Amino acid sequence: MANHRILIIGVGSIGERHLRCFKATTRAELCLCEPNEQLAKTVAERYGATRRYASLDAALGDRPRAFDTAVICAPSHLHVPAAKQLVEQGVNVFIEKPLSTSLDGIEELIQLIERKRVTAAVACTYRSHPAVRAMKQAIAEGRFGRPVQVVSTWGQHFPKYRPAYRRIYYTSRQTGGGAIQDVLTHAVNAGEFLVGPIDKVMADAAHQVLEGVEVEDTVHVICRHAGGVMGCYSLNQHQAPNENTITVICEKGTARFDLNNARWSSMTEPGGEWKTEMQFSLERDDIFIHQANLFMDVLEGKAAPACTVAEGLQTLRVNLTLLEIAFNPKWCPVGPK
């Protein structure tokens, strides 16, 4: 029974997916806002969206208004201005990751959200993943003792999965491009979800392989999460194997989320066997359907946001610090002693 009325803003890669996945929940009626007219028409027809707008002004000006909530899927530097415009008019917002590419306007947005009493959250996908949520709960319950280390290893051949990467926001850091803001932010945000916010970082990043762009495609981060938990995040966007694991090592056991092997598992016996805690579907839409359902539960007051705007801001602060330090790290030469 559709009772949410949702505007998808930007129906490129992720916007079309959100449109499809919100529709799949059967809990929402959908309309869209997209300046590329041909794309807007094609996507609207594909999913039977009856209203489409060429701009946010046109969407907000239409009466009677066709939506109460907007999912902001335009490139990242546009997220905060769009969110402020929507919240000002009392519209709930679900904002794609990363929250933004700078801190501009975010404090005002947070105050506006409180003043207007709307629901707002950041679409940090992994926080809605049932396996990540179950693993977080097991860690929080103390099943493995105190967390002491996070090791996150991500790699994928970006051109295979996003052949258009040279023609989209990815090419420039100003529009949210580069490995740090585009992909590493998912890992960092998930790590913060699992063990708490990152307090301090060191990093190295470079453009190593991807043709046709100059932004970084390879990143190494070491960090400390709250309470001194040591962290280590590696990522590249050019290797052949798909790898995506986040391992949380605790005093009495180890927990691992492994996206490509579709499970989270644990090991408590030294030299023992991995115990599969949860096996999940590898169908990519499923996680977005979970995310859509969870967000609509939040709208209905039945759940807390998986990632609040304040939590999105914390991860943004990590991104911005990494961008400041990762291209000129303080190396210690290994000379003759």
Ligand SMILES: NC(=O)c1ccc[n+]([C@@H]2O[C@H](COP(=O)([O-])OP(=O)(O)OC[C@H]3O[C@@H](n4cnc5c(N)ncnc54)[C@H](O)[C@@H]3O)[C@@H](O)[C@H]2O)c1
């Ligand atoms: N959660 C995830 O897994 C995930 C995956 C991909 C992208 N993203 C995020 O989603 C956002 C969009 O990424 P994408 O890959 O879909 O990009 P994309 O380039 O495929 O699509 C962006 C769309 O926004 C439209 N757009 C541009 N300006 C607009 C405006 N003012 N109003 C409305 N629409 C506008 C463009 O025409 C385009 O169709 C980025 O912030 C990105 O970081 C998240």
